[in-house]
Amino acid sequence: MLDRREFLLSSAASALLPAAARAAGDADGRLNSLFDALFQAELRRNPEMATQLGLDKGANYDLKSRLRDESLGAVATHKAETLADLKQLKAIDRGALGPAARVNYDTVLYQLEARAAVQRFDFGGSSYGPSPYVISQQSGAYQSVPEFLDTKHAIVQQSDAEAYLNRISGLALELDKETDRLRHDSGEGIVPPDFILDLTLAQMQALDIPGEQSVIATSIARRAKAAGLGDAYGHNAARLFDQRVRPALQRQMTAVKTLRTKARHDAGIGHLKQGPEFYAAALKSTTTTSLSPDDIHKLGLDQATEIGARIDELLKAQGLTQGTLAQRIKGLYADPASFFPNTDEGKALAIAYCNGRLDAIRPKLPTLFKRLPPYKFEVRRVPPQTEAGAASAFSQGPALDGSRPGLVYINLRDTAEWPKWSLPSVTFHEGLPGHQLEGGLALSNTDLPMIRKASGFSGYAEGWALYAEQLADEIGMYADDPLGRIGYLRFQLFRAGRCVVDTGLHHLGWSREQAIQYFVDLEADAPGFAAREVERYCVNPGQACSYKLGHTVWTQQRAKAQAALGPRYDIKNFHEAGLGCGRVPLEVLEGVIGDWIGRTKAA
Known part of the structure; x- marks a missing residue:
């Protein structure tokens, strides 16, 4: 916190800045304040991300007991929030921002617009990117939450173990919410291919085991004991799994089996309602090209x-x-x-x-x-x-x-591969x-x-x-x-x-x-x-x-820098320019490298 003398000195110094610089600073500050608010809201929506980043502490400690809400109502709320976020961002004058802030602005704008484009579809979920399917072999709480609890949820003290148990109960609720969405989407004709449902059922069946054998229970049992918290948490986790999670998993399996009876073998999404439009939105979102x-x-x-x-x-x-x-x-x-x-x-x-x-x-x-x-x-x-x-x-x-x-995870199901x-x-x-x-x-x-x-x-x-x-x-x-x-x-x-x-x-x-x-x-x-x-x-x-589109852009930008800078090109500086801006859409990356080349030539 600034004391009065520091405040007066900083105010006097800012008064000496050119008006354009002061305006840029004010705009940058407004942008960063908005970013802070948007990020905090995203943490509240996505407790798993808070844990993944190690930010489920302090004022956000309650998030350690929660899982992301994937209900139909929450999906509708998230759509409205994305549009509201976009409106707030566009209210900031990009032209008044400094160079680094413009990169941040363009990046978040692209992200929100891509999210809004996918959310226009009244179906789907997410995995490595937008997915037309809420539940599959790679999407759904049934397969993501057990691995998350085992590898991401730290257990150091008693409150951590209690939060873990709360998340087990939350998993049962999320399974039922996703089952509701599965039924909703199937009513719209969005049904995964038969072989995808077969894979999904096989994975579900592998998880449909007594609680004491579940990784959810064995993980907390092992780690709570190592933290000096005794054996009770492992037993309680197994009980919660048996009483709440396993019945919800079985209800979801029943829904998937019912869906399997009407599934087609078509692998692509071109035959689905709005399939070609969804593919175009997913391509733009993931490749960040047109x-x-x-x-x-x-x-x-x-x-x-x-x-x-x-x-x-x-x-x-x-x-x-x-x-x-x-x-x-x-x-x-x-x-x-x-x-x-x-x-x-x-x-x-x-x-x-x-x-x-x-x-x-x-x-x-x-x-x-x-x-x-x-x-x-x-x-x-x-x-x-x-x-x-x-x-x-x-x-x-x-x-x-x-x-x-x-x-880094390597899938060693068969080492012959x-x-x-x-x-x-x-x-x-x-x-x-x-x-x-x-x-x-x-x-x-x-x-x-x-x-x-x-x-x-x-x-x-x-x-x-x-x-x-x-x-x-x-x-x-x-x-x-x-x-x-x-x-x-x-x-x-x-x-x-x-x-x-x-x-x-x-x-x-x-x-x-x-x-x-x-x-x-x-x-x-x-x-x-x-x-x-x-x-x-x-x-x-x-x-x-x-992958290959991104690689093509990275190598093209390197070749462009080498050709433009000649003996002044330095690979460390090129990498710093491309990595120092953080993760950006490829279209923004091209602009960042172009600006760096211009500054290097002018220096």
């Missing part, structure tokens, strides 16, 4: 051809000259030494190997970056109870205060210098308002992570690992294929089987791996395209 499905499909085909040619040369260098590209890649799978055993012990070795790759790249990062995030990061296995429907790999950020590390030479690239993508570095820098950036730290854009983040795979190659992580370089380029080819498959499913009407076969023929994906990926795209339309 490219059409046809443009994206062509980009994927073109880049697949270029990347395939690079892999062809590397395969020839390994003496693999006969057969199609996919057949030769498949030949690499013939060596048993390339695989970890498909046992718990073998999977533990695979995770240890991935953590070793993180350790190996850490010392090289200062050659690329001016700043590194202050957090810890580690690789873990996807929990067995959700690996059947989970993505092949994914990343979760650390707590804001570093109390929980950033986590993960030859050793494919693991480094996914580790660099999800970990360092990929998602965990980019996200960690955003979280620790003191120049960003919290609403910017806590939000993200798939095109920016996934594009960066794919570019991070390229950086790992450029700094020599495959210098003595030629198969690892093939694995890296194969994943680049895979991301190009995603553009083809996602638009094929949702725009061109491809079947699930056609999409799976495309991946098998393109780069020898194991059918099980390809199936999980395709099934993911079925419930997350558009998001799969964000």
Whole structure:
């Protein structure tokens, strides 16, 4: 708090500023005040996010006992709140803002407008992005909350354990609310494909077990005992699961089974009510570009051809000259030494190997970056109870205060899908210098308002992570690992294929089987791996395209900077410009890099 003398001095100093500068400062202040209010409101709507960030403390401690309300009434309220937020933001004069504040303004405006565009549809939920389905193998409280409670809800003191029990009771309520929404959407003709419902039911059945065996109960039992709180919390959690959660889960399973009787096999959403319109909104939201499905499909085909040619040369260098590209890649799978055993012990070795790759790249990062995030990061296995429907790999950020590390999850349902030479690239993508570095820098950036730290854009983040795979190659992580370089380029080819498959499913009407076969023929994906990926795209339309589109923008901007700056180009400064602004839409990123190039040339 300023004392009177400090206030007078600061007032006198501001009076000496040019009027334009004072106006910008006032506008910046109004914008930041609005951002603070919007962020606090978002925390109140999303208690899980508060816990994820480590902000369920102090005035927000009550959030630690709650879960996000996903009822039909809450969905309607959120729609109205988005429109109100947009109105408040647009009331601020963008032209009066300073340069950094304009980037913040443009970013939040894009985010709110994209959210409003998706909320116009009277159906759907969310997973890795907008989803037409409330419940699927990758969406719904039944699968997200148990993992959240196990890995995100800290238990240090008695009140934490009590809050955990409250969330168990809350899960039962949320299951019933989502079941109501499932029925509502099915009444509008929004029914997931039959194979998606089969996956969903399989995961639900795996969770339909006695409370004492549920991860919800075993997690609190283990951690409460370690905190010196005794055994009672584990018993109470098991009782709550049996009495409240399990009956609600069974009611939801009954609703899903009923829905299964009317489900079609169509994989894409083109046949659904407003399906093409939903796909267009989801594409724009996740890729943050205005490219059409046809443009994206062509980009994927073109880049697949270029990347395939690079892999062809590397395969020839390994003496693999006969057969199609996919057949030769498949030949690499013939060596048993390339695989970890498909046992718990073998999977533990695979995770240890991935953590070793993180350790190996850490010392090289200062050659690329001016700043590194202050957090810890580690690789873990996807929990067995959700690996059947989970993505092949994914990343979760650390707590804001570093109390929980950033986590990289690898789906090791079958280690035959993960030859050793494919693991480094996914580790660099999800970990360092990929998602965990980019996200960690955003979280620790003191120049960003919290609403910017806590939000993200798939095109920016996934594009960066794919570019991070390229950086790992450029700094020599495959210098003595030629198969690892093939694995890296194969994943680049895979991301190009995603553009083809996602638009094929949702725009061109491809079947699930056609999409799976495309991946098998393109780069020898194991059918099980390809199936999980395709099934993911079925419930997350558009998001799969964000990887290669984002990577294309990042590499184009780097090439643009190199050409414009010549000897004055410095990769650390380029990365600082692109990462220092935080997560932004790709269209905003292009403007940020352009401004940086202009300032560098003028300096």
